[in-house]
Amino acid sequence: MPRISTLRTSGSGSNTWWTTSFLRSFSAESVQFDPMSNGTQEEQVQDEGELVAARRAKLAWLRDELGVEPFGRHVEGLTSLADARARFDEAADVAHEASVAARKEDESAPLVDDRPSARVAGRIVQHRDCGKLVFMVLRDDTGDLQVSISKADMAPEQFKVAKKLDYGDIVVASGPVGRTRRGEICVWASELEIHCKSLAPPPGKHHGLSDPEARYRRRYVDMYANPETIRTIKARSRIVSRIRTFMEGRDYLEVETPMMQPMAGGAAARPFVTHHNALDLDLFMRIAPELYLKRLLVGGLPRVYEINRNFRNEGIDRSHNPEFTSMEVYEAFGNYETIMELTESLIHELAVAMREDLLALEPERDLGTAEEPILPYGDLRINYGRPFRRVRYHDLFEAALGFPASDIERVRAAARELGRDDIDELDDALVVNLVFEERAEPTIDPAEPTFVLDYPSAISPLTRPHRDDPSIAERVDIFIGGMEIGPAYTELNDPDIQLSKFTEQLRGVDDEESTFRSLDEEFLDALRVGMPPAGGLGLGIDRIVILLTDSASIRDVILFPLMRPVDAVDEADG
């Protein structure tokens, strides 16, 4: 027999008829004892602890004793909790209170009740049973609202239900919007129905769910336990929507290109491999849409963008998830200057809108001005005022190191100071960039969005060299809050140079890399057909959202970040 011995059926004087009734219902309905059953089924039942058993017992009680079906149906005329709260009418509430007081003196006095009413739905996050009064707090995606119930105002059966509801249950309540004596705006419910009985033990009432692992694995619990989670989800959705509106306003066409590609191109990253059965063909989850978007420029679309997922088979940390969302943009006859202007305008506009969203919630916050929004990010206050800082790669290098990048002896000396022992084997350009990343990048003020432009050509193999100085590339990277948000380029459209750069790139590839790097002949064919000169941009959408929502980790802005399955134990051993 499954273990339900934690629930006593005798020996304790405190048990009443309905405890035992719960227990009978529980053992009769929920636990189907089968002498032939195997251990696994029994274990599943045993997993249900005391808290679940109590909830199942209430479920059975609702059905058997009250004839209430707690898994409800379609409901009409619902108002969000925020809207219901907004309906509150002070004068009507005062008049109602006065008439109730008058009737206590004189029973023939008329009852005045012009309070607006509302029908609301939500999940119970607090429940207080005070005898003939019950107070509960409902939560929906617009906020919290108290529902107050007086025994005198409700049918006896419904009041019984109201007293026995649990944290986590979903209910619908209807009645006038008023205040309690303590001034709390609430729905004074005359009707109350349970529409979903929550059978899982809820998270804590005070601290919510704070264990990060539990929050990511059980996001649906995190969402109702921690309202900021829904706030971030909504903010992300608004940000993406605003990006689309912005791009559409500038005549960019949104397109969708393959996410499963025969060749993983467009970036230097390790791909995931998958397989098409009917074609018996290995495919790569895309690491970038770039080479397909450029084909569209070849075909004649002047301005295209794509917002979608890339998949990169690499490490996971606060700013990296294996699948992440980026926006790539290509603009015929643009260059990295026009793309910088686009990027700056877009990010500025997003910050302006986010500032307004934040002020709508908290008008008193100091968030700069509409032209120069200042948004919090951790300990920083990032100023999104235009123009963003622009600094050339070599100038930033020299300012940080005290000597120019062309002084290669001093650069190599600085690199050795970083503790690298492979310096002598590296090309000059790679050593310069190493020192740049370690010493110059950290000097960028994280509170000031900054474009770093004119990277060395030698480390930018897919970028068009600068027309005045071929040793530098028309490439720009934007940094905000210490994160690289995305690079922009003047794209290469000379097919012969592109071929030689590809070939050169493939030469340095090791055995492991060669399994997923190959020469994309179709793309080269497209370039030979002819691509207009173009500016291109890759923008990390998750990172933009991290910044604008002041989130600590990419996992907070991705609904279901990748987690190792808990049960995948020892499978790989052998």
Added chain:
RNA sequence: GAUUCCGUAGCUCAGUUGGCAGAGCAAGCGACUUUUAAUCGCUAGGUCCUGGGUUCGAGCCCCAGCGGAAUCACCA
């Protein structure tokens, strides 16, 4: 992949030198017609992440594993 830290009741967390497993909230029963983390009385609730080892004795010490977080590497 490396290093460090973490894993104890449904949730949030204590746990002393290795000596009977603790609290608050949540849960069950009772009281309460204006609560606000309601209050008051009673009751129940544990695979101390898993598996080994040391020890008379392990939540605590050692080894291995699993999961998570941070930092690093890869990368965006």
